[in-house]
Every structure is written in C-alpha cells, then in structure tokens.
Amino acid sequence: MKPAPFDYVAADSLDGALEELARGAGDALVLAGGQTLMPLLALRMATPSVLVDINRIPELAGVRRLDGSTRIGAMTRQAQIRVDPVVARHVGPLAMATGFVGHHQTRNRGTLGGSVSLADPAAEYPATSLALGAQIEVRSMAGGVREIDADDFFLGPYTTALEPGEMVTALRYPDWPEGTVFVVDEVAPRPGDFAFVGLVFILAVKGGIVSRSGITWFSMGGKPMRSMQAEATIWGEAVDGVDWAAVAELAVSETDPIDDIHATAHYRRTVGKHLFQRVVATALAKRGAQ
Amino acid sequence: MSRHEITVKVNGEAVSATVEARRTLVDFLREDAGRTGSHAGCEHGVCGACTVMVDGVAVRSCLMLAVQADGAEVTTVEGLADETGKLHPVQQVLREEHGLQCGFCTPGVVMTLAALTAQQPPPSEEMLRDALSGHLCRCTGYQGMLRAARRLARGDIGKATA
Numbered sequence: 001m002k003p004a005p006f007d008y009v010a011a012d013s014l015d016g017a018l019e020e021l022a023r024g025a026g027d028a029l030v031l032a033g034g035q036t037l038m039p040l041l042a043l044r045m046a047t048p049s050v051l052v053d054i055n056r057i058p059e060l061a062g063v064r065r066l067d068g069s070t071r072i073g074a075m076t077r078q079a080q081i082r083v084d085p086v087v088a089r090h091v092g093p094l095a096m097a098t099g100f101v102g103h104h105q106t107r108n109r110g111t112l113g114g115s116v117s118l119a120d121p122a123a124e125y126p127a128t129s130l131a132l133g134a135q136i137e138v139r140s141m142a143g144g145v146r147e148i149d150a151d152d153f154f155l156g157p158y159t160t161a162l163e164p165g166e167m168v169t170a171l172r173y174p175d176w177p178e179g180t181v182f183v184v185d186e187v188a189p190r191p192g193d194f195a196f197v198g199l200v201f202i203l204a205v206k207g208g209i210v211s212r213s214g215i216t217w218f219s220m221g222g223k224p225m226r227s228m229q230a231e232a233t234i235w236g237e238a239v240d241g242v243d244w245a246a247v248a249e250l251a252v253s254e255t256d257p258i259d260d261i262h263a264t265a266h267y268r269r270t271v272g273k274h275l276f277q278r279v280v281a282t283a284l285a286k287r288g289a290q
Numbered sequence: 291m292s293r294h295e296i297t298v299k300v301n302g303e304a305v306s307a308t309v310e311a312r313r314t315l316v317d318f319l320r321e322d323a324g325r326t327g328s329h330a331g332c333e334h335g336v337c338g339a340c341t342v343m344v345d346g347v348a349v350r351s352c353l354m355l356a357v358q359a360d361g362a363e364v365t366t367v368e369g370l371a372d373e374t375g376k377l378h379p380v381q382q383v384l385r386e387e388h389g390l391q392c393g394f395c396t397p398g399v400v401m402t403l404a405a406l407t408a409q410q411p412p413p414s415e416e417m418l419r420d421a422l423s424g425h426l427c428r429c430t431g432y433q434g435m436l437r438a439a440r441r442l443a444r445g446d447i448g449k450a451t452a
Contacts (some may be wrong), residue, residue: 001333005291008311008357031355038353039334041312051311053358103424104417105402106335108347109354191423 004042007050011057014139019053022141026164029053032114032202033076035106036123043062060113060169063087069138069174074113074167081112091173093132094239097124097184102190113168116153119160119223122194126154127224128184129220131200140166147172154223177211178203180204181286183279186218189262195219196263197272199277203239205287210234210242217219219270220255225253239284248276292392296360301369308399309356318342318356327367327397330427338425341398342366348421350407367397370404379447380404380438387437391429398427399435407442415443 003210008031011017019026029048031227032055040046054060062077063086070090072081075213081087082098094112101124115125116136129136153161162168185200187200195218202214213234215227230251234242257268297306300323307322314333318340319325331339331350340351343365351364370378377385380403390396403419406413413421418439422432441447 002314002317003312005310007292008355009292010292031358034329034353034355034358035335035350038314038355039336041440042334043354051355053355103338104406104421105338105341105348105350105424106353109349138426184328191420 001042001044002064003038004044004047004132005050006041008053009050010053014059014169016058017052017054017057018139018141018165020050021167022165023068024048024050024052024165025142029118030054030114032117033106033110034114034119035076035102035110036114036120039274040118041043054167061237062125065090066172068170069135071172072112072168073170074111074117076112076281078107078110078112078115081102082107090131090134090175093128093182093184093200094125094173094222096182097128097200100184100186100188100195100198102123102264112171113264114217116171117160117162117168119154119158121157121222121224122198122219123182123224124186124195124198124200124218127198127216127218128200129171129173129226130154131202131216131224132173132176133214134171136168137170137172138162139169140164145169151226177204177206179290180212181288183283183286185275185282187275187278194262197257197268197275199272199279201283203287205239208238208240210239215251217251217255217272218259220272222256225255227254229254238275239287244277244280248273248280251276294318294357294360296357298323298356298359298361299363300366302363307356311355311357312418313356314352314362315342315344315354315356315359316431317373318359319351319364322356325366325368329394329397331394336426337393337395338398338402341401341425343401343405346374347406348402353395365401365404370400378404380407380442383438383441383447384435387441389430389434389438390427397424399427401437403442412445415440418443 027049031051032278130150134150180200186195187197204212217225247263252272257265305323329339331337335353342351
C-alpha cells in the first residue's frame with residue numbers, strides 16, 4: 001500500500017525540529033531512519049498530518065563518552081552502532097543486539113532513537129536498553145530537556161512515556177562493572193525476522209557473588225518485559241550455586257506473551273525457558289573465559 | 291499535503307520532479323525517473339527487491355521518501371553495466387552461478403552485493419551471506435547466490451564473459 005497523504009518538513013536544527021513538533025500539536029511524527037515508521041505509514045497503521053525529518057541534523061548522531069556512562073545520539077545509525085569501538089567497549093549488549101536488528105540494508109538507515117521511540121514489542125533495542133538501565137533523553141519546546149528511566153519509558157505496544165511535542169534526542173547508558181558478561185539471543189523463523197522470543201541477559205559478578213543483573217525479554221509481551229523477580233532472586237547469591245532452571249521458570253513467569261499467527265503464547269514460554277538456559281550457559285562460559 | 295521540488299542524481303544523471311511528500315523513493319525512480327529496474331515488491335521493507343544505493347550505501351527504496359533523497363546520488367541496477375553492455379562483476383558472477391530465476395528479486399540482490407563489494411576492505415563471505423538474508427527469493431533457494439557471494443568474497447570474478 002501507499003502512505004496516506006501528509007506534510008513533510010526537513011528540520012535543519014534541533015530547535016527547528018522541536019518547533020515543528022510543537023506546531024504539529026500531537027499529530028506530527030518524527031521521521032528518523034524510517035525503518036519502522038515507513039512500514040507503519042505504508043500499512044496506514046500511522047496516519048500523521050506532518051512528518052518532521054531529523055536526518056539533516058548532524059548533532060543528533062554520534063557516540064560520546066561521559067563520566068561513567070556512554071551517550072548515543074538518537075540519529076546514530078544501527079550500522080554504526082554495530083561496529084563502533086566505544087559501543088563495543090562500554091555498551092557491549094547493544095552492539096550484540098544490533099546483529100539481530102533487521103537486515104544489513106535496514107541497519108544502514110535505521111537508528112537507535114527511532115527504534116526506542118516507536119517501541120515495537122519485538123524490537124531488540126528497547127529490551128536491551130531496559131536491561132542496561134538506560135536513561136532516555138527527551139526534549140520539547142515547552143518542557144526543555146528531561147531524562148526518563150527506561151523502566152518508566154516503555155508502556156505498551158508502540159506506546160511510550162513521550163508527551164506530545166517531545167522527541168528522543170539521545171540515550172545514556174551507565175557503565176556496568178568491569179568483567180560484566182552478557183548475551184543477547186533470539187529465536188526467529190529466519191535471520192532478521194521478528195523474533196518469536198528474544199532475551200537480553202547481563203550479569204555482573206564480584207568475588208563469585210552476583211552483584212547485579214539485567215534480564216529482559218522482547219516479543220514476550222506488549223512491551224519489553226523485565227524479569228525483576230528473577231534478578232532479585234539471584235542477587236547476592238554465589239554464581240556457581242544458582243539453580244538456573246528454577247530461575248528460567250521464574251523469569252518466564254514474569255512475561256506476558258500472546259498467541260498470534262507466528263506462535264502461541266505456550267510455545268513462546270516453552271522456547272523461552274530453553275533460550276534462557278542456553279543464554280545463561282553461554283554467558284557463564286564467557287565468564288569462565290575471562 | 292505538501293509537494294516538493296527535488297533533484298536526485300540517478301545513475302549520474304540529474305532528475306528533477308515535483309513530488310508529493312508521501313512519494314517513496316522507489317516510486318520516484320520508477321514513475322518519475324523512468325528507471326523500472328528497481329522493483330516494488332512488498333512496499334513495506336520486507337522483501338528487498340527495491341534495494342538501491344543511496345550515496346553508495348544499500349538501502350530499501352520503499353522505506354525512504356523521494357523528498358529525502360533530494361540532492362543525493364542514487365544508483366539503480368541500470369547504472370551498473372557499462373555503456374557497451376558489459377556486465378558489472380556482480381551481475382556477471384550471478385549469471386554464471388545461476389543466482390537468479392524469475393528475476394524479480396534480482397535487482398535488489400545485485401545492488402546489495404555491488405554496494406558491499408565496493409567497500410574497503412572487501413567483505414567476507416559471512417558478511418555477504420548475512421546481507422543476502424535481507425532479500426526474499428521464491429525461486430532459487432539461494433544456492434546460486436551463495437556461490438556467487440563466495441566467489442565475490444575471494445575475488446574470483448575473472449572468468450571471461452561467455
């Protein structure tokens with residue numbers, strides 16, 4: 001199908017984009033890489049009155065180290081995140097997740113901020129950002145700048161805490177301790193397709209004791225799902241003594257998958273438990289290799 | 291609905307048109323520029339048949355608005371062979387390895403492989419394989435394309451044109 005009619009404005013500055021968004025009065029959408037939004041327009045699941053294109057604003061792209069965290073501009077393309085040395089060094093799970101985001105051709109245009117703003121429940125970046133404890137920087141004409149915890153940002157399918165007139169300008173990823181291990185993995189019918197089940201697992205261990213973890217799922221509910229009880233259960237435990245099969249059960253019980261044309265909820269839960277065990281085994285093997 | 295005057299360099303030739311904001315790049319290429327080599331398949335980013343190079347990078351032309359390509363250099367499958375009709379190495383290798391059958395998906399496949407093999411350092415077979423996953427082909431089962439990718443990765447493209 002073809003998109004329904006809309007107006008188009010290419011902003012050449014951040015302030016210009018925010019002005020256009022404010023003028024759009026909640027019926028304007030930001031066009032970043034377009035790799036989620038353009039299909040939504042073509043399928044007429046989104047029918048904005050105006051698109052504000054932010055591709056010509058250089059300051060919105062790029063990776064920068066801050067004190068104790070890494071800031072990635074919203075317009076940073078997925079192809080860059082996949083190979084960026086700073087991301088690889090400090091935000092490894094995001095680089096690993098990128099291998100599962102769409103295809104080579106879509107990663108050449110798709111952006112971090114676009115994926116996070118649109119919040120497809122099957123998308124890798126929202127779940128990975130949630131597991132990492134990211135802060136989402138948003139701006140508007142009226143409200144200036146604010147940071148939103150990833151925990152408070154994702155509300156449901158394609159639904160976030162963004163207010164009308166607000167746009168995501170960057171994500172900030174706080175550092176995890178040295179020696180943190182992680183695995184992002186998914187089960188999908190073909191590489192690059194939407195996953196049936198996906199898991200992000202991040203584990204920090206200090207002196208043999210689990211000091212922090214991030215366990216999140218994608219395609220396992222209406223939004224990225226965080227298994228907080230599972231995280232709490234392993235916290236403070238000796239990493240070698242954890243009953244991971246029981247943690248897998250608990251972690252899956254904190255998800256809310258649906259039946260759809262691709263897979264049943266039962267299937268997703270069953271595969272989810274296996275995926276969890278596989279991911280944990282891989283993460284622990286990485287730890288052993290350090 | 292806004293309309294926009296745009297000029298896009300298509301295979302080295304400037305093409306100007308007034309387009310609706312909602313015009314996709316693939317529709318611009320086919321309808322306004324008359325280059326029908328880029329195929330519109332699913333029109334929502336899944337099949338890869340519309341893949342072209344924008345400023346040297348392989349992208350889905352159904353997932354980009356024509357107005358966004360204003361001022362850009364776009365290469366379509368028509369822009370690869372030289373004026374005497376001598377095929378681009380990617381086209382030649384796909385032909386020799388039977389990397390196509392009905393040909394609907396082929397322009398996209400060619401543009402992805404052409405963009406990647408123009409990169410330095412040259413892509414590995416694994417990278418080419420991964421990039422091919424962005425194309426749906428309902429005829430070939432991909433084996434010919436993979437053989438072509440393997441040859442491209444090792445630079446084995448010297449076979450004389452039949």
